[in-house]
Amino acid sequence: MGTVCVTGAASGLGRALVDRLRDDGHRVIAVDLHSVEIAADLATTGGRAAAVAGVLERCDGVLDGVVPCAGLGPQHPSPSIVAINYFGAQAVLDGLTEALASGDGGAAVMICSNSTTLTPGADGEVAQACVDGDEPRALALAADLHPAVAYAASKVGVGRFVRHRAATLGPRGVRINAVAPGPFLTPLLQEGLDDPATGDLIRGLPIPLGRVGEPADIAAVVAWLLSDEARYVHGSTLFVDGGIDALLAPDRFP
Secondary structure: OEEEEEEEEHHHHHHHHHHHHHHOOEEEEEEOOOOOOEEEOOOOOOHHHHHHHHHHHOOOOOOOOEOOOOOOOOOOEEEEHHHHHHHHHHHHHHHHHHHHHOOOOEEEEEEEEOOOHHHOOOHHHHHHHHOOHHHHHHHHHHHHOOOOOOOOHHHHHHHHEEEHHHHHHHHOHHHHHHHEEOEEEEEHHHHHHOOOOOHHHHOOOOOOOOOOHHHHHHHHHHHHHHHHHHHHOOOOOEOOOHHHHHHOOOOOOO
């Protein structure tokens, strides 16, 4: 059994993942704004540094897994979405890489989204600024985007981050992958359903499996990617969306 850091651990997917990992016998170091052992605001550089320092203190410099789950949906200002979804996640993982490399086969799982392939304009300047590590530029550009596009752009950045980091983390014995969920039942989704601008769009998404996902559905896949059973999976993004992406773009591969 190992020690895993999960951010965004107080609710939604993060909470479900904490429960799953603890049920599996792992020790979890939980990070969120409140109600967990490490309180930190990942929208700020100071909060990111505090989160990393708190985790390193508690894990004695050795981790088996990192899952940056903390994120904002498109009901929030676009710059805040990008700051947390991409730069917060990046800072946490980069700050904890040494701890992952010090363990025995550490693994990171990032949270992407199927909105990356559904949202026009997602693969643009904001996503590129994220990958370039230029947070001021990314936030400035995001201010001109609709929050739904900024959300998708931040997740395009996450997907690219995974592929870019695969080449450097692999030789250090650290695997990195991502999941790309579709809609699943969390407070974040409920915010979207309640929003007049996005509610009908979310409800109108066709789901081949016939139901909206549950946090446990996503958590199970994340737990698998962290496990030794996925020891040769590296640099990949796995869609966990009930078949939405395949239905809407059946001829796109990969």
